[in-house]
Amino acid sequence: QVQMRQSGPGLVKPSQTLSLTCAISGDSVSSKSAAWNWIRQSPSRGLEWLGRTYYRSKWFSEYAASVKGRIAIKPDTSKNQYSLELNFVSPGDTAIYYCAGDHSSGVSWGQGTLVTVSS
């Protein structure tokens, strides 16, 4: 059974960088049949996919147009985890952030992290 465990701060100041990590158990971040996503949820935007990273003989990352240019999703093979960095955040980035793995036996989500952007 694939499980995802998130970590990271719940409060970020405007214009700074939001950083979260998702640790994977039960599968490998380097699996050639999986993709590792970040999704956020807020009352104003609903569920919003932010991007993903995956390995298919080399690493790929894809991002939503709404955050492209200030987002990076990176794998860490040594720790079997992946991360989210969202730069230049504003109060509009306040949301619950989820990691979610799309793998051969289904889809698994992390527990969610409420991130508030405030000074």
Next chain:
Amino acid sequence: QSVLTQPPSASGTPGQRVAISCSGSSSTIGRNTVNWYQQVPGTAPKVLIYNNNQRPSGVPDRFSGSKSGTSASLAISGLQSDDEADYYCAAWDDSLTGWVFGGGTKLTVL
């Protein structure tokens, strides 16, 4: 406005069968599989159905999914009080190159 369209609410009485629809397009449901999620307020979404009609282990067979053309449906039979939750559909969008979600359907058990 969400890319996938769901009714905002649905209801039923205990024991009844209810169905929740999800309408997409040729670039979403028309070409890709659909997942369904159940979310109790304050908790993370839980996968009920993946790949249109597959249930993860532990999900009761009262929950079933189907897809036809550019639409999908989640059916819940033998409705129970703890089925009260928000339900979301999701699919990959080839045009946007990303997952898209429905706006959610709030299910009330009367």
